[in-house]
Amino acid sequence: MQQKTEPGIAVPVLAKRSIWKDIVHDKYLYLLFLPGALLLLVFKYFPLYGIIIAFKDFNIFSGVSGSEWVGFDHFIRLFQTPDFKQVLWNTLVISFYKLVASFVFPIILSLLLNEVRHMAFKRITQSVIYLPHFISWVVFVGIITAFLNPVDGLFNYVLKLFGGAPIDFLGSADHFRAVLVSTDVYKGVGWGTIIYLAAISGVSPELYEAAIMDGANRFRRMWHITLPAIRPVIIILVILSLGGILNAGFQQIYLLYSPLVYDVGDVIDTYVYREGIQSANYSFATAAGLFQxxxxxxLIVTANKIASKFGDGGLW
Known part of the structure; x- marks a missing residue:
């Protein structure tokens, strides 16, 4: 199909295909996409109907439709509850620490691994740092508890050797957040390096060769070539991480914390679990989860707009 703009000049115009023709043409690709789409629909979108519980005084015997509508009463009570203010603060602090640590350490580790020239050592190191990601939090917490046990744990054993007093890391408000952040980084830092190493592998070797010819050392090459090259990937991952700023990690905290550290370790997820499941206060817990x-x-929309405004791209 051609469109005439000037005499003797023809500009090709692509005919638009309907969505159904696209589906028929790329049917095998859509078949591959179908399981993932069904998974999202069943476990992510269909349950959204349940958020209406946050605006009702839900009674399990009356059901969702039969429960009394109370509007924003649960949200008002949520923000007026002294416990929730502390829970919100704990969530923000722990999530911020985790966000910064999980943002910095994978980048540094990726840059260091990229500079390793002994391939056997590099592969072994990568395998070792990837391994914790594949261990469930239940097993990992068991290992952490054994190491940090105040009676016979390895860390306290070393402290005793150097004349120090044993410390109850999991029962001390001064140390609990540090344990949460450090163990979370240790478990996930290897997995985070995979994305950054993949981005680094796409950097043109000619840029490094030109920098070497100009006399740039390894640090200068990392700072002026590698980091700017992977900046779009870093920004996208930061935007995605901001979406979980109020998700401090339920499994890890629930398995590690105790009433001794509620003041510093209780977060929205654990608070919702106690109120919704243990206390059967479903509407109140749903309101807290919906707020989260x-x-x-x-945060995701705001971060994406800021990134797009400064010309660094974004998710959309």
Whole structure:
């Protein structure tokens, strides 16, 4: 199909295909996409109907439709509850520490691994640092508890050798957040390096060769070539991480914390679990969870707009 703009000049115009023709043409690709789409629909979108519980005084015997509508009463009570203010603060602090640590350490580790020239050592190191990611938090917490046991744990054994007093890391408000952040980084830092190493592998070797000819050392090459090259990937991962700023990690905290450290370790996820499951206060817990999700959406959209405004791209 051609469109005439000037005499003797023809500009080709692509005919638009309908969505159904696209599906028929790329049917095998859509078949591959179908299981993932069904998974999202069943476990992510269909349950969204349940958020209506946050606006009702839900009674398990009356059901969702039969429960009394109370509007924003649960949200008002949520923000007026002294415990929630402390829980929100704990969530923000722990999530911020985790966000910074999980943002910095994988980048540094990726840059260091990229400079390793002994391939056998590099492969072994990568395998070792990837391994913790594949261990469930239940098993990993068991290992952490054994290491940090105040009676016979390895860390306290070393402290005793150097004349120090044993420390109850998991029962001390001064040390609990440090344990959460350090163990989370240790478990996930290897997995985070995979994305950054993949991005680094796409950097043109000619840029490094030109920098070497100009006399740049390894640090200068990392700073002026590698980091700018992977900056778009870093920004996208930061935007995605901001969506979980109020998700401090339920499994890890629930398995590690105790009433001794509620003041510094209780977060929205554990608070919702106690109120919703243990206390059967479903509407109140749903309101807290909905507040968490709304804040996450706002942060993702805001971060994406800021990134797009400064010309660094974004998710959309």
């Amino acid at each position: 999700s709304v804040v996450a959406v706002i």
